[in-house]
Amino acid sequence: MVSSPHEAMHRIFRLEPGLFARVAHKLDIPAFGTPISVTELPTDLSETQPVERRVDTLLRIDEADNSYILAVEAQGKPNASKHSTWAYYMTFVQEKYKLPPLLLVICRDQRTADWAARPVRFGPPQWQGLALQPLVIGPRDIPAVESLDEATRDVPMAVLSAILHAEERSADGTLKLLAAALSAMEARDPERAGLLAEFTSQGLGRTEAFKIWSELLKTDTSFFTSLVAEGLRAEGEARGKAEGLAHYLLHRLELRDIHLSDADRDRITTCEAPDTLTRWIDRAITATSTAEVFAEDPAAE
Structure with missing residues (x-):
C-alpha cells in the first residue's frame, strides 16, 4: 500500500523541480545545472500487456x-x-523519450538508503551486461535543519529534511524552524507555503513528529491562507458550518490524488455533522483511499 510519507517524498519534486539540482549537490557527484524548464510526464510505464508499471x-x-x-x-x-x-524503468524511459534517464531514490531511513545505493549488475557471472546504480538520498545526505536562516533560504529542502529526520529527537526543533520559515514565505507566496505545509503533514506520517507539527499548525495558522488554512480555520472557527468543512475535505483529497467517486462526493457534501467531517479531515492526512477516510463510519452519516 502506498503510504502518505511515500507520496510526499517524491511529489515534492513535482512542486519544486529545481529541488533536484540542490539535492544532488549534497552528493559527491558532478553538479547538475539549474533547470530552464521542467515538464511533468505520465508516470505510467506499462507496455501493451497486462502488467502495469508506474x-x-x-x-x-x-x-x-x-x-x-x-x-x-x-x-x-x-x-x-x-x-x-x-x-x-530506466531502459523503458530511454527507449520512449530518447533522452538519458536518471533514477533518484528517496529513503526516510539510512538502512534503506544504504541498501538502495549498492550497485546491482544483471547477467550471469561470466558477463553481467547491465548495471544499475541510482542516486540515493537518505537522512545522512540531507542534514537536519539547525537555523532559521537555513530553513528560510531553501524551504523545500527544509521540508525534505524534516521528513527524512521525522523519527529523530531533533524533530521538534526542526519543525519549529520550518514553521517559522513557512510563516515568512506566506507573505510572498501563500499558496506555495500552504502546499509545502501539506507535504510536511503527509511526509511525517504516523510519527510523534506529526503530532508536534499538528500542534504547531493549530496554535499559529497565520502563515496558511491556502487550503490548509481553510481547513484549520473551518475546524477552529466555524465548527458548525459543515459546508466549509466538506469543501475543504474535497480539496484535500483532490490535492492528494485520491480518487473520488460520485457517491463519495455526495457522502461528503451531504454530511451535516461537523464532528464527522472533522474526523474525515484528520484521516485524510494519511489515508490512501476514501475507504480509509470513511473507515468505521456508517454510510448514513
Whole structure:
C-alpha cells in the first residue's frame, strides 16, 4: 500500500523541480545545472500487456545545454524485487523519450538508503551486461535543519529534511524552524507555503513528529491562507458550518490524488455533522483511499 510519507517524498519534486539540482549537490557527484524548464510526464510505464508499471514521479528537465528524464522513487524499506523494476524503468524511459534517464531514490531511513545505493549488475557471472546504480538520498545526505536562516533560504529542502529526520529527537526543533520559515514565505507566496505545509503533514506520517507539527499548525495558522488554512480555520472557527468543512475535505483529497467517486462526493457534501467531517479531515492526512477516510463510519452519516 502506498503510504502518505511515500507520496510526499517524491511529489515534492513535482512542486519544486529545481529541488533536484540542490539535492544532488549534497552528493559527491558532478553538479547538475539549474533547470530552464521542467515538464511533468505520465508516470505510467506499462507496455501493451497486462502488467502495469508506474514510477512515482517522472520529469523531463531541460538545462541550458542538456536535457534528461528524472525518475523519482520513494522507498520505505529494502525490497530486492525493486532492482529489476528500476532497471526496467530506466531502459523503458530511454527507449520512449530518447533522452538519458536518471533514477533518484528517496529513503526516510539510512538502512534503506544504504541498501538502495549498492550497485546491482544483471547477467550471469561470466558477463553481467547491465548495471544499475541510482542516486540515493537518505537522512545522512540531507542534514537536519539547525537555523532559521537555513530553513528560510531553501524551504523545500527544509521540508525534505524534516521528513527524512521525522523519527529523530531533533524533530521538534526542526519543525519549529520550518514553521517559522513557512510563516515568512506566506507573505510572498501563500499558496506555495500552504502546499509545502501539506507535504510536511503527509511526509511525517504516523510519527510523534506529526503530532508536534499538528500542534504547531493549530496554535499559529497565520502563515496558511491556502487550503490548509481553510481547513484549520473551518475546524477552529466555524465548527458548525459543515459546508466549509466538506469543501475543504474535497480539496484535500483532490490535492492528494485520491480518487473520488460520485457517491463519495455526495457522502461528503451531504454530511451535516461537523464532528464527522472533522474526523474525515484528520484521516485524510494519511489515508490512501476514501475507504480509509470513511473507515468505521456508517454510510448514513
